[in-house]
Amino acid sequence: MSEIKLSKKHGFNPSIPVCFWCGKEKNEIALFGELPKDKEAPMKAVYDYTPCRECQKKMAQGILVIEAVLGTEAVKLGNPPIDKLGSVPTGRWLVMTRQYFEDNVDDEDLKQRILKAGKTLMDPATFTQIVEQAKSLQNSKVSLD
Numbered sequence: 768m769s770e771i772k773l774s775k776k777h778g779f780n781p782s783i784p785v786c787f788w789c790g791k792e793k794n795e796i797a798l799f800g801e802l803p804k805d806k807e808a809p810m811k812a813v814y815d816y817t818p819c820r821e822c823q824k825k826m827a828q829g830i831l832v833i834e835a836v837l838g839t840e841a842v843k844l845g846n847p848p849i850d851k852l853g854s855v856p857t858g859r860w861l862v863m864t865r866q867y868f869e870d871n872v873d874d875e876d877l878k879q880r881i882l883k884a885g886k887t888l889m890d891p892a893t894f895t896q897i898v899e900q901a902k903s904l905q906n907s908k909v910s911l912d
């Protein structure tokens with residue numbers, strides 16, 4: 768851990784990181800010490816897209832599908848981009864079986880890339896469609912947060 772400069776007003780200036788994906792507090796504490804203008808760190812905040820352990824476990828069960836937006840919608844959300852294209856996750860995500868992608872993606876190249884990565888970004892329209900479709904399929908294991 769790097770050394771931190773203590774704040775005169777706020778000491779270690781601690782903050783509880785919150786998981787972006789489930790909104791729950793992570794089991795850790797961030798120490799900011801002296802921030803610019805000696806500001807007080809927020810009591811809780813989302814600091815990055817690293818999932819908490821619980822979310823990590825869920826995400827590892829299949830293919831992670833992340834709803835994301837681009838362009839002006841991404842700017843409106845105000846969150847940092849999650850990829851080089853500037854996609855910003857909305858916070859909706861789900862985990863689907865690999866089999867679902869085997870059966871439902873016609874583009875072989877795309878299918879292989881998704882299966883290899885273990886995750887994919889999806890626009891809201893397709894995301895909503897896939898949620899509805901998955902809900903109606905008994906065999907698909909879906910956990911929507």
Ligand SMILES: [Zn+2]
Nearest residue numbers: 786789819822
């Ligand atoms: Zn989480």
